[in-house]
Amino acid sequence: MTSILSEETRLRDEIAEVGKSLFDRCFTFGSTGNISARLSNGELLMTPTNASMGSLDPARLSKFTAEGVHVGGDKPTKEAFLHQCMYCARGNSGAVVHLHSTHAVAVSILEGLDPDDVLPPLTAYYVMRVGRLPMAPYFPPGDAALAEAVRERAEHSHAVLLANHGPVVAGKTLKEAQYAMEELEETAKLFLMLRGERLRPLTPEQVDALRQT
Ligand SMILES: O=C(O)[C@@H](O)C(=O)COP(=O)(O)O
Numbered sequence: 001m002t003s004i005l006s007e008e009t010r011l012r013d014e015i016a017e018v019g020k021s022l023f024d025r026c027f028t029f030g031s032t033g034n035i036s037a038r039l040s041n042g043e044l045l046m047t048p049t050n051a052s053m054g055s056l057d058p059a060r061l062s063k064f065t066a067e068g069v070h071v072g073g074d075k076p077t078k079e080a081f082l083h084q085c086m087y088c089a090r091g092n093s094g095a096v097v098h099l100h101s102t103h104a105v106a107v108s109i110l111e112g113l114d115p116d117d118v119l120p121p122l123t124a125y126y127v128m129r130v131g132r133l134p135m136a137p138y139f140p141p142g143d144a145a146l147a148e149a150v151r152e153r154a155e156h157s158h159a160v161l162l163a164n165h166g167p168v169v170a171g172k173t174l175k176e177a178q179y180a181m182e183e184l185e186e187t188a189k190l191f192l193m194l195r196g197e198r199l200r201p202l203t204p205e206q207v208d209a210l211r212q213t
């Protein structure tokens with residue numbers, strides 16, 4: 001009991017800290033984005049709806065039972081079901097982050113990209129942190145159909161881009177999800193900077209070698 005309580009306190013503080021760090025560095029704006037983390041007993045902590053990532057109150061985070069019932073804190077993010085679908089598809093995940101990071105959102109609006117993997121393997125670090133980035137078709141924020149479309153894709157990738165919206169990433173820990181999200185955003189920025197240039201992305205052999213490490 002004591003250790004679950006201290007785990008919860010630590011995770012509450014970490015969600016607020018990561019939210020502030022992402023917000024302060026302009027990875028998301030206004031009250032966009034949401035973060036969740038899973039306790040070892042299966043309970044979930046989530047950011048409330050309409051909350052700014054820059055000023056989260058650890059004590060007011062929404063809390064869900066392992067069965068998905070909202071039992072405490074403020075009214076949860078409208079993407080609660082999307083977060084639950086990510087945990088469902090990726091059993092070993094401990095955290096999920098969704099942001100409206102500008103360059104990833106820009107990529108989510110481009111026509112003609114491969115919806116099974118929208119960004120090329122530009123660098124080794126991208127391959128190691130993100131890997132593949134499938135795109136889910138557009139549905140309004142909070143729509144159950146959006147969560148379902150993400151769940152299908154999350155079975156094969158821990159990062160998914162929501163069309164005309166933004167990225168969602170799961171990680172074993174919140175730090176892992178945060179770092180993958182930051183790498184995704186920086187790679188989206190590089191991709192946009194390099195559009196129109198002749199590219200030399202990693203070869204399939206180079207990508208395979210990184211996936212085996
Ligand atoms: O884009 C949206 O409206 C949501 O996906 C979002 O980012 C913020 O919604 P809340 O977490 O309900 O504030």
Ligand SMILES: [Zn+2]
Pocket residue numbers: 032033098099100141165166
């Ligand atoms: Zn959103």
